[in-house]
Amino acid sequence: MSVPDCIFCKIVNGEIPSDVIFHDEHVTAFRDLKPQAPVHILIVPNRHVESLSGLGDGDEALAGKLLHVAARLAAQEKIAESGYRVVVNNGSGAGQSVFHLHLHLLGGRPMLWPPG
Numbered sequence: 001m002s003v004p005d006c007i008f009c010k011i012v013n014g015e016i017p018s019d020v021i022f023h024d025e026h027v028t029a030f031r032d033l034k035p036q037a038p039v040h041i042l043i044v045p046n047r048h049v050e051s052l053s054g055l056g057d058g059d060e061a062l063a064g065k066l067l068h069v070a071a072r073l074a075a076q077e078k079i080a081e082s083g084y085r086v087v088v089n090n091g092s093g094a095g096q097s098v099f100h101l102h103l104h105l106l107g108g109r110p111m112l113w114p115p116g
Helices: 007-012 060-076
Strands: 020-023 027-031 039-045 084-087 103-107
Touching (some): 020 060, 027 060, 039 060, 060 103
Antiparallel strands (some): 020 027, 027 039, 039 103, 084 103
């Protein structure tokens, strides 16, 4: 299911051009237009899920798939050895600005702690 005014749904459906680097029947990954690191990839479920809290019973496989794709892309982008960060913002108070669940894969530079 997609939501007509959701930018990530439109990217998944091919309605908005994007630098897609992974796509299968469950997950799509594309480069962020405003990268915060040399590697900044967004990984989204193909069906609209508003946030991490929007995952329900039965979505365990989807959650695992999102993380698995992050790890695969980190290796593909050659940041797995040096280290990378996977971030999920849940809700506006945490910085979520697009309300379609997405993981940020960040790497290619040192990551500071605390993150924000």
